[in-house]
Amino acid sequence: MTNKINMVQAVNQALINEMELDDRVIVYGEDVGLEGGVFRATVDLQQKFGKERSFDTPLAESAIVGTAIGMAINGLKPVVELQFMGFSYPAFNQIISHVSRMRNRSRGRFTLPMVIRAPYGGGIRALEHHSESTEAIYAHIPGLKVVIPSTPYDAKGLLISAIRDPDPILFLEPKRIYRAFKQEIPAGDYELPIGKAKIVQEGEDITIVSWGAMVRDVQKAVEMVAKENIYPEVIDLRTISPMDRETIVESVKKTGRILIVQEAPKSFSVGSEIVSIVNEKAFLYLEAPPTKLAGFDTIFPLPRGEQYYIPSPERIAATIQEIVNY
Amino acid sequence: MTNKINMVQAVNQALINEMELDDRVIVYGEDVGLEGGVFRATVDLQQKFGKERSFDTPLAESAIVGTAIGMAINGLKPVVELQFMGFSYPAFNQIISHVSRMRNRSRGRFTLPMVIRAPYGGGIRALEHHSESTEAIYAHIPGLKVVIPSTPYDAKGLLISAIRDPDPILFLEPKRIYRAFKQEIPAGDYELPIGKAKIVQEGEDITIVSWGAMVRDVQKAVEMVAKENIYPEVIDLRTISPMDRETIVESVKKTGRILIVQEAPKSFSVGSEIVSIVNEKAFLYLEAPPTKLAGFDTIFPLPRGEQYYIPSPERIAATIQEIVNY
Amino acid sequence: MKFEDYNPLEEKVFKIMDKKGKIINTDDMPNFTNDQLLYLYRTMLLSRTMDEKQLSYQRQGRMLTYAPNIGQEATQIGSAYALEKEDWIVPSFRELGAWLIHGVPLKNIFLYWYGNEWGSHMPEDVKVLPVSVPISTQLQHATGIGMANNIKKENNVVLTYTGDGGTSGGEFHEALNFAGVFKAPTIFVIQNNQYAISVPRIEQTASKTLAQKAIAYGIPGIQVDGNDIFAMYVATKEAADRARRGEGPTLIEAITYRLAAHTTSDDPTKYREDAEVEEWKTRDPILRFKTYLENKGILTKEWDEKMKKEVENEITSTFEEIEGKADTKIEEIFMYHYETMPPILEEQLKEYKDFLEGGKNNDK
Amino acid sequence: MKFEDYNPLEEKVFKIMDKKGKIINTDDMPNFTNDQLLYLYRTMLLSRTMDEKQLSYQRQGRMLTYAPNIGQEATQIGSAYALEKEDWIVPSFRELGAWLIHGVPLKNIFLYWYGNEWGSHMPEDVKVLPVSVPISTQLQHATGIGMANNIKKENNVVLTYTGDGGTSGGEFHEALNFAGVFKAPTIFVIQNNQYAISVPRIEQTASKTLAQKAIAYGIPGIQVDGNDIFAMYVATKEAADRARRGEGPTLIEAITYRLAAHTTSDDPTKYREDAEVEEWKTRDPILRFKTYLENKGILTKEWDEKMKKEVENEITSTFEEIEGKADTKIEEIFMYHYETMPPILEEQLKEYKDFLEGGKNNDK
Ligand SMILES: Cc1ncc(C[n+]2csc(CCOP(=O)(O)OP(=O)(O)O)c2C)c(N)n1
Ligand SMILES: Cc1ncc(C[n+]2csc(CCOP(=O)(O)OP(=O)(O)O)c2C)c(N)n1
Numbered sequence A, B: 001m002t003n004k005i006n007m008v009q010a011v012n013q014a015l016i017n018e019m020e021l022d023d024r025v026i027v028y029g030e031d032v033g034l035e036g037g038v039f040r041a042t043v044d045l046q047q048k049f050g051k052e053r054s055f056d057t058p059l060a061e062s063a064i065v066g067t068a069i070g071m072a073i074n075g076l077k078p079v080v081e082l083q084f085m086g087f088s089y090p091a092f093n094q095i096i097s098h099v100s101r102m103r104n105r106s107r108g109r110f111t112l113p114m115v116i117r118a119p120y121g122g123g124i125r126a127l128e129h130h131s132e133s134t135e136a137i138y139a140h141i142p143g144l145k146v147v148i149p150s151t152p153y154d155a156k157g158l159l160i161s162a163i164r165d166p167d168p169i170l171f172l173e174p175k176r177i178y179r180a181f182k183q184e185i186p187a188g189d190y191e192l193p194i195g196k197a198k199i200v201q202e203g204e205d206i207t208i209v210s211w212g213a214m215v216r217d218v219q220k221a222v223e224m225v226a227k228e229n230i231y232p233e234v235i236d237l238r239t240i241s242p243m244d245r246e247t248i249v250e251s252v253k254k255t256g257r258i259l260i261v262q263e264a265p266k267s268f269s270v271g272s273e274i275v276s277i278v279n280e281k282a283f284l285y286l287e288a289p290p291t292k293l294a295g296f297d298t299i300f301p302l303p304r305g306e307q308y309y310i311p312s313p314e315r316i317a318a319t320i321q322e323i324v325n326y
Numbered sequence C, D: 001m002k003f004e005d006y007n008p009l010e011e012k013v014f015k016i017m018d019k020k021g022k023i024i025n026t027d028d029m030p031n032f033t034n035d036q037l038l039y040l041y042r043t044m045l046l047s048r049t050m051d052e053k054q055l056s057y058q059r060q061g062r063m064l065t066y067a068p069n070i071g072q073e074a075t076q077i078g079s080a081y082a083l084e085k086e087d088w089i090v091p092s093f094r095e096l097g098a099w100l101i102h103g104v105p106l107k108n109i110f111l112y113w114y115g116n117e118w119g120s121h122m123p124e125d126v127k128v129l130p131v132s133v134p135i136s137t138q139l140q141h142a143t144g145i146g147m148a149n150n151i152k153k154e155n156n157v158v159l160t161y162t163g164d165g166g167t168s169g170g171e172f173h174e175a176l177n178f179a180g181v182f183k184a185p186t187i188f189v190i191q192n193n194q195y196a197i198s199v200p201r202i203e204q205t206a207s208k209t210l211a212q213k214a215i216a217y218g219i220p221g222i223q224v225d226g227n228d229i230f231a232m233y234v235a236t237k238e239a240a241d242r243a244r245r246g247e248g249p250t251l252i253e254a255i256t257y258r259l260a261a262h263t264t265s266d267d268p269t270k271y272r273e274d275a276e277v278e279e280w281k282t283r284d285p286i287l288r289f290k291t292y293l294e295n296k297g298i299l300t301k302e303w304d305e306k307m308k309k310e311v312e313n314e315i316t317s318t319f320e321e322i323e324g325k326a327d328t329k330i331e332e333i334f335m336y337h338y339e340t341m342p343p344i345l346e347e348q349l350k351e352y353k354d355f356l357e358g359g360k361n362n363d364k
């Protein structure tokens, strides 16, 4: 039987897989139960596993995360949904003050095997606060892992691994590609490693690091520059923090050039950290300035301006050429 | 008459100065009124200006910032205190979702001339959450300015400018040096530019960028390496965001080397952004890898471990030597 | 009316007109002129028609996501009409009726939902804040505006809205508590439309009424029939009078119903029964008010028809003004973050423009 | 006792013993054995003496910042004593009495205040969470633990604490609302010690009592004399029984007083009158309980003296165990962030150790 599915379905499959295997897995959040989530990522869970294991909550993100902390301490494995990353901030205090700290604070006595899922990123012509990419903010928090899939296959494998991980994970789902394409993926159980990047495409001329929805745009750009005989190596970060520096550094040692493509604002960003890493680890290999192609240092525009914001494949291609011709 | 004062007193003078000049300036927060602040930064304000202009609030940081938004829209200039940066997170949603966005959201119709003050940083042997340096998180927010003074003189001048600034400013005060030293500073009114770094000391051999309490430690390290005939140029960032890139880049073009010294965790940090900037603007001038000396990517330890965390002058000096000898 | 007579713990609901348009509480019936009554009716029509139009434009792919207010017109129009021009409105995102009453131009409203920030650029004399998407955060702004009024010794008041879902967030709590402590002249209206997207009111909180949450803040709280425009007006007016007298904030729970979907991305049949919707349709606030006006001989069929045409024309001509003409210019994205554009934004703008001019682009 | 008989809106306070140690409510008086009574008294002494010792160590520069509980012993010990070993305690930061009753070793408590994370490494069988500094955030963990109990069909309950100041934060609101909706078996005790640092209770909220905030969540709320150990025990026991019966959460406002400073960095004379403190000293919870025990002939002078020495010895010998011997090792800072140390932390640890070994350092 084939299992050709899109990313929301992959998320849903991962949840079902884990809920079947482990009855400590509990899934909740706003509109998560009866309705199955505003993006339908939690559809069928309540029907399959009952109201105790998949349910709706009052509209309060801090308590969604705060109660998950209590549940995790008390032996469950909560997987909570925040409706959009732009609404993760009411829970920010719980995340930075407790989620990321409980293990260290108690020297390992209390641990938090929990996952916070949130759709993130722009490009869906949405209202304000529905297009955020603030992964840099969360990546700066010691004790928190931040994971971002870029395909249905990755979404399923990484989410399964995240749920099984003994540590708390912020799992950000690029909503722009929730339904953008389908992939044939295993119907059963599989894990993908947290903390490891993936070389999506090998190449010689330049290293391109990206994650989430941008990976597809990078791949389109790579096709464009292939016509000019430029062969980039494309790395999908998969885990933002703690970052797989080795894969990046090894690649840059080979190519001598690096472009980071992100939709988040350019400054104080994940891209900045990557530039910093290659400086630290591969300085003498650099043949051109490590470069970020990113969103502007502005608020994500409302739909009539959003076409400017996210780097397009054309801009990516042009930037690749600039760097390669440096 | 002399005016030799420490940093808390300088903050207090700035507040008094502005409250005298402009009766729209309103100062409030937890324990800010009667008690004059847990660090005494707002002492005497209530006595001088009355309970309407300087007052205590209930224990609720979100509402402290959220009501300040309303006040600023309604013609006042609130200067609110969050007791410690570690307690700024309940207000995070208001800061990222509204403080930084109101002007752009309304295309300039509603603006927020307001200041959020918070003591920040470690090294005072405090309880958990009292030693945070998460300026990188706030710096990543478009529309918000982040300012950090490093001396009594700067604290007064920058705070006066911040209060007069038409835009919202997060003003972080390095509590480790609140009372560490006194400086003779003007008793009267003066401004220092927001958005401009300061060259604290000119030099040739390496550029050192720092801010807040670390600037003093850098200066101590610079004295140490002077014995080895190494002459760094020291830049005090003063404004973290939007950053004065020009001053940094010009300096690096001269010295060819850069060390960033911060007490915040190393990864995804302000230092990473500075490395990224010099790569972008001064790549060909770089003679050694731009380097960060920073706090660990860990939670700030409780007092019996805190001595390891903040880079000491000795470590700074050793790192300077390494880079210069690269 | 006196708030004390409507103790929410006794589940007493303040009403003036029943669902057949009959006045059942003559003591509290406000004294409106016919012109006022017709103005209110016309605004209700404008609001309803605007909702219907936007929904249909959206379906045609001419507009984006939209959050209709159908069914909540009396709650919003009744309450907002109790304000003076100098008073403030701090909306959530579903307050079309209130916007119209308080002077927000149709064009702004369209622009906003069309996806352009200029929609939130209110005219200078319109004291209405922009839409606030993060639920219940705006209540704190409303408290702050009220606190500033006290400090400045100004006498105007603030009217702010949230939903039943909006009562669960911490920001609601902090806003009302501050308002209580500082006696902010702020009126908090909960539009209890029975759902927060798919989550029914009963699962939002275990408290029997939402109005009783006022007790936590030591302020008056009252349940009002939100589909009764007179009751909403009178309760809000009384709250405004209290506020102006320095007696502080009030919490009003308006009991109403969202007759349409949460937004155009929502399918309410997933989470509620048709029968429930049908029942609430019999309590339609516009129908009820219309019956009242007709029975009183104030509204004639001709006037009604004429008005319907008039509001429809107003709406279609406003939409024509913006459709296809409201794309954002690249500069606008950068210009409004700070009073003065910092070098980094100038640089990013320039880079992007250079790229466009380099012709390497087909983004647009 | 029945919660319904103590409606906070009528400002009825649940009491059993008056401030002279006389039982004024015999109906509700719990049936303790003499051993139990003396155990409670001894724990009160231990708590008080520990506070005094730590304050004096702090003054001598041998300890760091400390938050004493003096005056609040009955609130904490009475409530925590109503739990079973299998129940959970989720503390704020000022719950010494509760920790002692629920089995937190003295050594942990000292280590914590000595500035070492191992203080929060509770023994495996002690179901007490670490100190939570960000005010009222811990209440949500308590709700979550309770929700998990329901899901797992376990019958133990959760007791959590916050202060009067802690009722103002949004997290309080969300925690209690969730608890109400999900019928979490969680008991929320507000230690109303009249101040949040310098801010008096009256400026914290306009609600007459803190207990009445329960009404916002549809759960029982009750005011209890927090300096009356019997009343605190009985009210908490009743709340725990309700919780075990599946009837959900309870809010208890314990009316008490912080007799000492907020912490060792605080000077309370700045914000409160001596006369007020003196008045509250006459209501000292230990004195009151002692008088009761003496009048009943349960406590003798000799036993009292002996106990005082015993607890003092326990304290000083525990402190000796750790003083000067509890510095953190550099590895410990890195080891507990994740189950497996990621490469970046290994690298940073190694770099630092290399630096230390390079001898260029005199950090330590
Ligand atoms: C903090 C936050 N969380 C989640 C959302 C997503 N969201 C938008 S509207 C809504 C439901 C709001 O319900 P209610 O307050 O009853 O208002 P109504 O939509 O019924 O008018 C939700 C969950 C949001 N906008 N803000
Ligand atoms: C979110 C947050 N804001 C501020 C502080 C600083 N702070 C520590 S204790 C305290 C007062 C707490 O008052 P209350 O809740 O009454 O507890 P008490 O200290 O009286 O036991 C404050 C403001 C904090 N710890 N957390």
Ligand SMILES: [Mg+2]
Pocket: C163, C164, C165, C191, C192, C193, C194, C195, C196, C197
């Ligand atoms: Mg609703």
Ligand SMILES: [Mg+2]
Pocket: D163, D164, D165, D191, D192, D193, D194, D195, D196, D197
């Ligand atoms: Mg208190």
